Amino acid sequence: MKKRIILRFKKDTIDKPIVYRLVKDFNLVFNILRANISPKAESMMVIEVEGTETNFKKGMKYLTGLDIDTEPMEQDINRDETKCVHCGVCTSVCAPEALYIKDRKIMKVEFDYNRCVACELCVRVCPVKAMNVSFE
Numbered sequence: 001m002k003k004r005i006i007l008r009f010k011k012d013t014i015d016k017p018i019v020y021r022l023v024k025d026f027n028l029v030f031n032i033l034r035a036n037i038s039p040k041a042e043s044m045m046v047i048e049v050e051g052t053e054t055n056f057k058k059g060m061k062y063l064t065g066l067d068i069d070t071e072p073m074e075q076d077i078n079r080d081e082t083k084c085v086h087c088g089v090c091t092s093v094c095a096p097e098a099l100y101i102k103d104r105k106i107m108k109v110e111f112d113y114n115r116c117v118a119c120e121l122c123v124r125v126c127p128v129k130a131m132n133v134s135f136e
């Protein structure tokens, strides 16, 4: 089986060697798809994990035991560049700052896909429906 999982780390769990343990102890193969690591606040990582169902369950149990939140990610977020009017509304709800304004002089809203955790908040607030959710 293969699954994409969102991991959320508290400040004191970010330094744990979880990647090493998932491979070595649970024989899981994985890809880090996105990561937003901050030593001072909650960090997140999106990983794609592949392995047997039994090992997958054991690996998730191991992470939960470390107080790392795990949730499946079954959707993807995209922005329709032809619709976005750079109003900035979405930046106020995007906690991982995947939507942000780099240069306040030109007020252009950037979308960093690699930071997105697919929470869908931007989809709900975008007045012109530029943010879209697609499911696997």
Ligand code: SF4
Pocket: 079, 083, 084, 085, 086, 087, 088, 089, 090, 091, 099, 109, 125, 126, 127, 128, 129, 130, 131
């Ligand atoms: S809320 Fe929608 S239109 Fe406004 S900046 Fe964000 S994506 Fe673009």
Ligand code: SF4
Pocket: 077, 093, 094, 095, 096, 097, 098, 099, 115, 116, 117, 118, 119, 120, 121, 122, 123, 131
């Ligand atoms: S779904 Fe939207 S609000 Fe949520 S993290 Fe991604 S870009 Fe930000």
